[in-house]
Amino acid sequence: MNGKSIDLNCDFGEGYGAYTFGQDAELLQYVTSVNIACGFHAGDPHTMRRAVEMSLAAGTAIGAHPGLPDRLGFGRREMAITAEEAYDFTVYQIGALSAFVRAAGGRLQHVKPHGALYHMANSNSAIAEAIVRAASAAGESLMVYGQSGSLLLEVARREGLAFASEVFADRAYERDGSLMSRNKPGALITDEEQAAAQAVAMVKNGHAVTIDGQRAPIQADTICLHGDGPHAVQFASRIREALIKADIRVEALGKK
Numbered sequence: 001m002n003g004k005s006i007d008l009n010c011d012f013g014e015g016y017g018a019y020t021f022g023q024d025a026e027l028l029q030y031v032t033s034v035n036i037a038c039g040f041h042a043g044d045p046h047t048m049r050r051a052v053e054m055s056l057a058a059g060t061a062i063g064a065h066p067g068l069p070d071r072l073g074f075g076r077r078e079m080a081i082t083a084e085e086a087y088d089f090t091v092y093q094i095g096a097l098s099a100f101v102r103a104a105g106g107r108l109q110h111v112k113p114h115g116a117l118y119h120m121a122n123s124n125s126a127i128a129e130a131i132v133r134a135a136s137a138a139g140e141s142l143m144v145y146g147q148s149g150s151l152l153l154e155v156a157r158r159e160g161l162a163f164a165s166e167v168f169a170d171r172a173y174e175r176d177g178s179l180m181s182r183n184k185p186g187a188l189i190t191d192e193e194q195a196a197a198q199a200v201a202m203v204k205n206g207h208a209v210t211i212d213g214q215r216a217p218i219q220a221d222t223i224c225l226h227g228d229g230p231h232a233v234q235f236a237s238r239i240r241e242a243l244i245k246a247d248i249r250v251e252a253l254g255k256k
Contacts, residue, residue: 016047031236040066040070048096068081083130091137111144199242
């Protein structure tokens with residue numbers, strides 16, 4: 001091994017009631033950490049408990065995935081919330097999931113905002129500070145997962161919280177290291193070989209290749225694997241295989 005290692009995370013437990021989404025059970029064999037929906041954008045008490053039990057049985061690290069209270073929009077639409085509301089929403093959801101994790105004999109490792117809340121924390125300092133305060137106040141020495149180069153991680157660093165810089169194998173990057181807008185052609189990488197090659201390059205070389213062939217600098221501590229696509233399991237399997245073949249350890253951040 002060359003000393004490089006990476007965490008693979010995926011969003012998890014995003015069903016509710018009679019509805020299920022994603023390929024949770026199948027993805028558990030490939031990921032090393034999960035972000036479990038906490039009841040706002042998705043999830044409910046029964047789904048959360050089952051997701052926690054499945055994750056602990058598989059040996060994956062568990063994180064809270066708090067979102068906006070917008071179930072109809074799956075938490076992907078921005079809302080005009082105050083910093084105080086962002087703090088309260090985040091503390092509430094961390095607390096709910098943490099209770100299930102403790103009841104099952106586990107430990108909550110991290111917090112990763114979901115959807116619109118994730119992107120709002122990348123551009124709004126008050127929201128970013130509220131989320132970091134909430135993670136700190138939860139009292140479990142939680143790590144903050146955020147996009148590489150984001151404002152959220154800058155705030156976490158400033159406040160002395162542990163954090164993980166997240167990158168995406170299936171998204172194209174701009175030259176400044178930001179994600180290309182989904183509205184632009186080529187923003188989504190749909191070829192598993194291309195996604196696997198990008199994952200290896202991001203970990204080994206600290207860059208992603210832009211759509212015009214340039215190198216975008218990034219910091220890769222954890223790679224997000226989307227679990228809701230039709231080929232999510234094949235992508236996860238190929239990406240993990242490529243990382244291991246490149247002598248990169250795939251392990252949860254808490255084991256480093």
